[in-house]
Amino acid sequence: MSLTLGEASRQSGLAKSSLSKAIGKGRLSAVRLEKGVFAIDETELARFVEANAPPVRLGRVETLPSVQSGTTIDELVAARVRADVAEKMMVVLQHQLAEMTAQRDRWEVVLQARLTEVTAQRDRWEHRFDQLKLPPANTAVREGNRWIRAWRWMQKTA
DSSP states (O other): OEEOHHHHHHHHOOOHHHHHHHHHHTSSOOEEOTTSOEEEEHHHHHHHHHHTOOOOOOSOOOOOTTSOTTOOHHHHHHHHHHHHHHHHHHHHHHHHHHHHHHHHHHHHHHHHHHHHHHHHHHHHHHHHHHHHOOOOTTHHHHHTOHHHHHHHHHHHHO
16 A cells, blocks of 8 residues: 555654655655655555664663563564564555455456356357258168158159
């Protein structure tokens, strides 16, 4: 999903001017829309934020029961950023999966209608073929059709 510069600024916590400069320098990829507005992909923004997050230095750290002793704040922040990026990627992937599922369902309906149409056409052609096909050769002679025997007799005697 694409974000405007303002939405990207609110989501990342970075200033709009910083994001604009990063786009200008090519460190953050974005597409300029017709109105001059930038469209920034969420995953690209997450990558940029993770790559450019300043290290956090705190003087005093309270250890949490779930945190191993010896873990630095930088490691905790990096883990949190990775978790946030993973969550955002999961949302994006779920959205893409939903779109792909909907597209597959639409194609299934279209193809099912086309299959029904082709099957009906085939049945019409089969019916027409059955109407036009010739009987097998010499069937009447083998069956002993009496009209054919009579015709042959009349030709021989005439």
